[in-house]
Structure formats: structure tokens, C-alpha cells
Amino acid sequence: MSSLRAIWRLTAACWLLAVLALTLPLVRPVAGPRRAHRLFLVWIGAMHRVLNLKVARIGELPEEPSLLLGNHPSYLDIFLCYDRRPTAIVAAKEFKWFPFIGWAAQALETVWVHRSCPESRKRIVPCLLEKLRSNRSAFVFPEGRTTDGVLPSTVRIGMFKAAAEAGVPVTYVGIRYGTRKATYFHDLKGGFLRHLLSHLWSLLCEPQIEVSLRYSRPQRLTCPERGMRRFENFVRWHLRRDVPLQPAHAVYRG
Numbered sequence: 001m002s003s004l005r006a007i008w009r010l011t012a013a014c015w016l017l018a019v020l021a022l023t024l025p026l027v028r029p030v031a032g033p034r035r036a037h038r039l040f041l042v043w044i045g046a047m048h049r050v051l052n053l054k055v056a057r058i059g060e061l062p063e064e065p066s067l068l069l070g071n072h073p074s075y076l077d078i079f080l081c082y083d084r085r086p087t088a089i090v091a092a093k094e095f096k097w098f099p100f101i102g103w104a105a106q107a108l109e110t111v112w113v114h115r116s117c118p119e120s121r122k123r124i125v126p127c128l129l130e131k132l133r134s135n136r137s138a139f140v141f142p143e144g145r146t147t148d149g150v151l152p153s154t155v156r157i158g159m160f161k162a163a164a165e166a167g168v169p170v171t172y173v174g175i176r177y178g179t180r181k182a183t184y185f186h187d188l189k190g191g192f193l194r195h196l197l198s199h200l201w202s203l204l205c206e207p208q209i210e211v212s213l214r215y216s217r218p219q220r221l222t223c224p225e226r227g228m229r230r231f232e233n234f235v236r237w238h239l240r241r242d243v244p245l246q247p248a249h250a251v252y253r254g
Helices: 002-031 033-051 075-079 101-107 118-133 158-166 192-204 224-238
Strands: 053-058 067-070 087-092 111-113 137-140 154-156 169-177 209-215 250-252
Touching: 002 033, 002 101, 002 192, 033 053, 033 075, 067 158, 087 118, 111 118, 118 137, 118 158, 154 224, 158 224, 169 224, 209 224
Parallel strands: 053 209, 067 137, 067 169, 087 111, 087 137, 154 250
Antiparallel strands: 169 209
């Protein structure tokens, strides 16, 4: 029974990803970004049902365009990175040409970054700030990669600096899954694709995956280091059943 459920979910998810990749680039220039975003929200709801994600939200999405900063425990997070307005998402360029998921991400005008290239990371900052000025939000993972449900030893401070310098509102987002099976980490080296597909299959066999999303109040940062510590403490508090309290992690200053 679980195998049949997994096959059905995988087929439906691939179909939905292909539909988004084909329709969104056509809807946006004809109907405008607002209607394209409404189509995206309908698509998100369908993906939640197909993957059987039961999402509980604590707090409210910001009223104005904001920089949303969230922890990154799983690749499922990409189905949670949205706002009440069109939202730009930052993702690793390695996934740009992945079948289905990469095509859909391109349709959403994802901002691609080479994670190992400092210059590439610097170039995304003005791009995201420009999107905020054009009444769009932006969603960024300061950890830079999935972390298997816990904060890594380093959180990149670049976006905190950019937010403080630009004076844009920042909202922290804590993501917690009800099962540790949903969390995922891989260094993208040998065996990644086989490992990813094996993990995805195990999730598709699950009857339901509960997700808790917690939103902070929007704030404007004056000190990047303090803002980063608040982010760490906010996420650690939301994950309090999974992550022991400990001193703040080291700051990555790249």
C-alpha cells in the first residue's frame, strides 16, 4: 500500500511541477505578476495535498515586502517559501537544470547562486534588494544549505549586513517537521542523486508529514551580528524539542 501511495504521489508531483514550469512563464506577461502569484499559491496548495504536508502556521506573514530568513532542514522547504505577494527565492545553481523541480524554479524567477563562490553570493544581494523595492518579498536561507534539522556551525552574515544597510524589514521563519525523516543533508558530492531519490521515496511512503511554521514580527536591523544571533535564537527556540540550548554559533564572515 505504501509503495502504491508513493508512486501516485511521485507521478502527481512531477505532473504539477511540469504544469507550473509550462504555464507560469505564459501567465506572467499576459495577466501580470499578481495573477501569476495567485496561480502559484493554488499550485502550492495542490503540492501540499499531493505530498500530504499538514502545515500549521504560528504568527502572520508580513504586510509589507520583507526579507524572510528561514532555517533549512529539508528540500521540502521550497514548498513553504512564499509570502502574500510575489516572492523571490535564492537557490543553489546546481539545481537549475534538474528535471521538473529546476524547471519550475526557473518559472518562479529563482535567484541562482554558486554556494562555493563568494563573488556569486555578493551578487545576489543587490538583486534581492531590487526585488524588495519593486514590491516583492525575498526568501533566503542564511545557513546556505540543508542542515538535517539543526543549525550548522556557521550562519552566513551577508544578508543580515545587507538588510541592516538597506533598512528593509526582516521576518524570521522557523521551520520544524514533525518527523526527523523529513530532514535532509548531503554535501552534493558523490552519490547525491541516488541518496536524494532514496530519501524522497521514503518520504512519499509516509502517510502524512506535519510541518510547523513560525513567523517573527517584522523588524529592521541596526546591528547585523545582533540580528544574526536573534535569528539563531528564534530558530533554536522553535526547534527546542530537537536542538539543545547552547552558545551562539560562530559567525561566517565571507
